[in-house]
Amino acid sequence: MQRYIIIRLIQSVFTLIGVSIIVFSLARLSGNPLDVLLPDEADDETFIRISELWGLNDPWYIQYFTFVKNASRGEFGPSFKWQGRTAMELVILHLPATLQLASISIGVSVLLAVPIGVMSAVKKGTMLDTVGKLIALLGQSLPSFWLAIVLIWIFAVQLGWFPTSGRGGFSNMVLPAVALGWFSVASFMRLTRSSMLNVLDSEYIKLARIKGLPEWKVVWKHGLKNAAIPPLTVFGAIVVGQMTGSVTIETVFAWPGVGLLALQAVNARDYQVIQAVTMFISVLFIGMNLLIDILYAYIDPRIRFN
């Protein structure tokens, strides 16, 4: 088990290096930031001076190593757009809003999706299964930005139950959490259902019944633990997706999270912030996958021992 974790950790480090190269180069591909940041009437001298100041004239590999050195200390440099703030500060500043929204939405997704998914599989072909499938179908096919706008129109504008946008009390969270979470509920539920259906068909489930185990134990112990792996894989992606803030949802609801920050940074070609956000998301993603890999091994001994 320890060896397994160590190997996964080393693999993660390599992934991280790969990501840093991609993040670094992608930002450079979007053009010279000074074209956007400096006013049109800025003269060549200012151009050269600022380029010099920010190291934009150095060869790319020097720029890359500077980037890695600073990034490993959490320094991504000052923001171009938000003067007087560092990129990391901005990410940390926007993080609580995103975390708050994501944790509510993920928590509710899991609490809804797992039981409905399992029960749809157990009661395949019944009313419950049909309702479950409908929820999943809608969740996976409605674009979240459209859903967000429709939710605002119905529940905020027409009915006035919730505020239209912004961050505040609990009522502010309901609509964005629903808009953000529905898709996750859908994909999570579908996977749980199909995975569970496979497992329920297996011989060891038959054996568990032959032994005389009560049905709840057959389903929730013998069934669910075996069925957990495919949904768990998606769970990792969903968690990261929501933590990094769905850009569209945060934009529609003017939710001051990391997603909104990223969008604004991209619009302003704010290299440092883009890099900080992207690296942050990547580290989160890699960390999450590592955690999921460890969970796999915990669930399935065949992974643990190989």
Next chain:
Amino acid sequence: MTSQADNYQAENYYEPEKNIGEVVLDVRDLRTYLYTRWGITKAVDGLNFQVRAGETLGIVGESGCGKSMTALTLLRLAPKPAARIVSGEIFLDGENILERPENEMRFVRGQKISMILQDPMTSLNPVFTIGNQMVEALGMYYQEEQQRGLRDRAVDILRRMGVAAPERRVMDFPHQMSGGMKQRVVGAMAIAGTPRVLICDEPTTALDVTIQAQYLRLLKQVQAESGVSIIFITHDMGVVAKMCDRALVMYAGRVVEQGDIRTLFKNPSHPYTKALMASVPSMEEKHVDKLYSIEGQPPALFDLPVGCRFANRCEFVTDKCIETYPPSFANEQGHSADCWLLEGQSEWRQVTEAGV
């Protein structure tokens, strides 16, 4: 044919003094139909048989004749919602278990009737240890017992099933064991609740030949120690000869012949049984150009003929066979068969109506 029957008997390597007692399982007119989009599949269609304490009953037949569905029906585990038990009674220890509410079936399963599945590679849950899977079952059979005691019992049962170093094996996961070892564990789980009846659904088909003989011997030993009745499902006539006291020959959802092993092998009376026996290669014939096989296919269970179900493959078929399902004929040895050929023969007496 006769020499072959003697052959089988000679191979019977282990025969403890049998102590066959009262009727434990009494199945009457059992019918399990599967309701599918293609129609009604009559997987089990009017089964009658009894099993006595300490006895081994073989159920023989080719794939798809309803053997496994019979086994699952006896446990009331035929796959829902497709399968429905449309008629019949299953008396187990005097109680008709078809009348039990579903949630009380779990006191019957494992403790009164249990089953060993065919493929040991898939019948253990891969994510729990052997110990966990055994203790969880034992916990239901011995509710007042502590964890420790349950674990000791698990170790003890594993040892009885010939698992080496069971104290360490209980901590293993299924993937750490060989196929033969897993099947011993499955067997241990099946006998953990000291059932009256143990169904073995081709328990050795997935094992290699050397392990097969060991496993069969082990089952006989368990039976000799505990007096459990065994229902042994197989398509292998050789195994039937070694293992069983009596056998049912199933064809297309029905029992076409039944009797004790000696008379069945000496005097197979249904053409299907004869053909089955003829298709077992003989040890004595040195030069065989082609192994005998039964031509054709069994009828589809959702589109059964009105007459004898074996008629389209039978060498002795008559018009009567195609028109009307034959009645059962029985002789004095308790041997019976459903075949028109037996009509009018002095030792056979008609015991059921024709055409049912």
